[in-house]
Amino acid sequence: GAVVSQHPSWVICKSGTSVKIECRSLDFQATTMFWYRQFPKQSLMLMATSNEGSKATYEQGVEKDKFLINHASLTLSTLTVTSAHPEDSSFYICSAAKLWGGHGFSGNTIYFGEGSWLTVV
Amino acid sequence: SQQGEEDPQALSIQEGENATMNCSYKTSINNLQWYRQNSGRGLVHLILIRSNEREKHSGRLRVTLDTSKKSSSLLITASRAADTASYFCATEGANSGGSNYKLTFGKGTLLTVNP
Numbered sequence: 628g629a630v631v632s633q634h635p636s637w638v639i640c641k642s643g644t645s646v647k648i649e650c651r652s653l654d655f656q657a658t659t660m661f662w663y664r665q666f667p668k669q670s671l672m673l674m675a676t677s678n679e680g681s682k683a684t685y686e687q688g689v690e691k692d693k694f695l696i697n698h699a700s701l702t703l704s705t706l707t708v709t710s711a712h713p714e715d716s717s718f719y720i721c722s723a724a725k726l727w728g729g730h731g732f733s734g735n736t737i738y739f740g741e742g743s744w745l746t747v748v
Numbered sequence: 749s750q751q752g753e754e755d756p757q758a759l760s761i762q763e764g765e766n767a768t769m770n771c772s773y774k775t776s777i778n779n780l781q782w783y784r785q786n787s788g789r790g791l792v793h794l795i796l797i798r799s800n801e802r803e804k805h806s807g808r809l810r811v812t813l814d815t816s817k818k819s820s821s822l823l824i825t826a827s828r829a830a831d832t833a834s835y836f837c838a839t840e841g842a843n844s845g846g847s848n849y850k851l852t853f854g855k856g857t858l859l860t861v862n863p
Contacts, residue, residue, distance in 0.1 A: 633790070661850070670836065670855045671791075720790055722851075737781070737838075737851055739791040 633740025650721030656701035657723035677704040711747040769857040771837030
């Protein structure tokens, strides 16, 4: 199957600093990537949709100035948590859409990275 | 918004037994997908069923889809301790075409398979 790499796997940062998380599709091109946040024992909450070459689309309630997303190439999207606070501590997961399709029906299979644990102290 | 609702929220069974998890959703969909997540890890795609399909098999997995009831079920047969994980359903909405293939996840079912 396709592979999505996420880096770093875990990071600890001081309150007020910024931290960048990378998401790479290793063996396919992904025009669309997604960033999720997951609190312990909860479901994934979509934060934003990252589109290559254009601005990200943020979900309601997600601060675009705090969670900067850059999709600079067809294989790389980055999420930067700016001015991090302890409440930003969470598990952040990216995914990339690998398209399939034919006549009549199309869709995508989403491949997830392994996630990044962010702890803000 | 999260529209998928899985039940049960938690399921504990013995190795060798079958595990059934259900998922309900609210809007029209293109397809429904099931994912597995080990604790603290990323998600692994298990199976995708299109809106015009009713049943699909993959190894020990069997997925059904009833679009009239807006529900799906995931059956894992002959469970193993290694199947212990959280299982999520996710729907791709019928209006999410174009370049935005957005998935909406349910809350998940925590499956524990006891050896």
